[in-house]
């Protein structure tokens with residue numbers, strides 16, 4: 001069993017101009033719990049997760065501020081930092097005591113496209129609770145997906161520097177790569193990279209307790225007035241269910257459940273042709289994936305590339 005230095009995806013941090021509206025949506029409708037707020041900054045937790053927060057919102061021009069990853073201990077943080085230095089990866093800051101909410105010890109770097117990644121350990125955890133039957137709120141953050149204008153270079157970056165592994169890929173009928181699902185632990189994917197016209201957030205996915213809670217959650221979001229971009233359905237790659245919505249800032253966000261767990265040593269990556277109807281919608285309940293639907297998740301050009309967020 002492979003053990004990587006990066007243990008899991010912890011949180012996404014996003015900057016949005018309509019901060020108050022976005023925060024209100026995630027707390028009142030999406031079902032996250034605000035655990036800390038400061039001037040133009042909000043930390044949101046999922047009740048079913050022991051991560052101190054899974055989403056951080058900040059008031060600014062729209063950008064991805066950070067993708068936060070967990071590392072098991074200080075020795076692994078130092079080992080990962082040493083490896084990334086040896087690989088000539090560009091650092092935002094060295095391993096140090098983190099001063100943001102929940103603290104910890106970690107460092108930040110730029111990925112190949114200029115997104116900022118944080119790797120941390122020793123932060124203060126939160127007491128998770130069991131999500132009740134039929135309770136339509138996220139249990140945890142499932143995965144984060146980036147659009148990249150350099151799909152395969154970006155994927156290579158995560159494989160070479162962070163030891164992620166491709167679990168499955170989506171391809172066009174002519175064999176062109178469209179999307180790669182990548183794992184750092186038995187979860188089928190914690191991140192994915194999609195071919196996009198520019199670098200941006202493709203979507204953020206939140207895991208629900210089960211099908212009943214996922215369905216109830218989806219109805220709750222529809223009733224809030226948010227638009228369902230695509231779904232409900234069950235993907236082939238990852239075998240997870242999907243319902244995609246647009247948040248008030250125009251980011252695509254997903255309720256999902258039942259993401260596949262894979263055995264690291266025996267799993268063989270598949271290349272799924274997106275023109276096969278069952279590839280992306282096993283049940284046949286979602287609208288057919290079209291160029292129009294795909295465009296919804298291109299998102300605005302990320303304004304934060306190779307610029308570290310102020311916090």
Ligand SMILES: [Fe+2]
Nearest residue numbers: 143203205254
């Ligand atoms: Fe997803």
